[in-house]
Amino acid sequence: MDSKETKHVIPGDVLAYAEEYLPGKNTIEEDSRIISLCSGEVVKNDKELTANVDSKIKVIIPRNGDIVYGNIVKNDSRQTTIQIAGIEREGQLVYFQAEGYIRSVHDYKKDERNPQTVRIGDIIRGKVIRVGQNLELTLSGSNLGVLKSRCSRCREILVIKNGTLFCENCNRSELRKAAPDYGEPEIEKR
Ligand SMILES: [Zn+2]
Numbered sequence: 001m002d003s004k005e006t007k008h009v010i011p012g013d014v015l016a017y018a019e020e021y022l023p024g025k026n027t028i029e030e031d032s033r034i035i036s037l038c039s040g041e042v043v044k045n046d047k048e049l050t051a052n053v054d055s056k057i058k059v060i061i062p063r064n065g066d067i068v069y070g071n072i073v074k075n076d077s078r079q080t081t082i083q084i085a086g087i088e089r090e091g092q093l094v095y096f097q098a099e100g101y102i103r104s105v106h107d108y109k110k111d112e113r114n115p116q117t118v119r120i121g122d123i124i125r126g127k128v129i130r131v132g133q134n135l136e137l138t139l140s141g142s143n144l145g146v147l148k149s150r151c152s153r154c155r156e157i158l159v160i161k162n163g164t165l166f167c168e169n170c171n172r173s174e175l176r177k178a179a180p181d182y183g184e185p186e187i188e189k190r
Contacts, residue, residue: 148185
């Protein structure tokens with residue numbers, strides 16, 4: 001058997017027969033067959049005679065300075081809560097789930113040109129400034145801020161008009177700390 005060839009499997013695929021291999025990583029044995037429990041690449045270890053699936057999912061450990069993406073789920077005068085859904089790794093967006101927060105008093109108010117201007121539902125790009133149980137984020141930085149936002153009155157997606165966010169439905173503008181690439185985020189998805 002040529003084990004050099006890369007073979008992709010999805011959950012439920014048969015990798016091998018139990019007479020040939022033992023179930024290894026991300027696999028189980030069922031009815032004398034070795035079955036994949038995840039999507040990934042088949043890795044057969046001919047020394048230990050195990051059939052494994054490499055899920056290619058790496059454990060991501062956030063660090064200070066990391067760029068993360070998420071949406072605002074809670075926003076009050078003291079704290080903004082962000083549900084993080086992605087993190088940048090080598091210029092690409094990688095799936096990553098965590099809770100983040102921004103301490104409003106320590107953040108926007110020192111930036112006079114950008115008063116506190118996010119709302120629940122906004123999609124943001126933030127920077128990690130403290131790693132703890134939850135991640136403390138900041139939006140202070142020229143490339144940081146809101147990437148997508150809806151009108152607080154009619155829920156229409158706001159567009160950039162004359163440098164501010166504008167609802168074409170209500171014909172009114174709203175204040176946000178918008179990122180420079182608002183509307184068309186410059187990020188590669190992975
Ligand atoms: Zn509107």
